[in-house]
Amino acid sequence: MEDETANLAENMRMALMVCQEKFLGAEHKEDDALKVMESCLEVSVQHFSKTLPHIVRELKTSLGIESND
Structure with missing residues (x-):
């Protein structure tokens, strides 16, 4: 999760x-x-x-949250 957040911040x-x-x-x-x-x-x-849905899915997966999408 930290990697995804850090990557997003760096890309921005x-x-x-x-x-x-x-x-x-x-x-x-x-x-x-x-x-x-x-x-x-x-x-x-x-x-x-456009990349936010992917990041949200990755975060949900890393936190063990089931996705309904």
């Missing part, structure tokens, strides 16, 4: 760093940079929301 941290780098690379226009950051964060959130 890395995604945020990637978005930050894209933001800094698009500095030539503030509006463009904000759009780049928003788009990157939206894609990252969508990706992580």
Whole structure:
């Protein structure tokens, strides 16, 4: 369980760093940079929301909780 949580936190941290780098690379226009950051964060959130069901299943399994899905 700790490994899954640590992996999720690390992946989220890395995604945020990637978005930050894209933001800094698009500095030539503030509006463009904000759009780049928003788009990157939206894609990252969508990706992580798709992985949450898997993580929940893994946590339930590791805790011995029966799943009804």
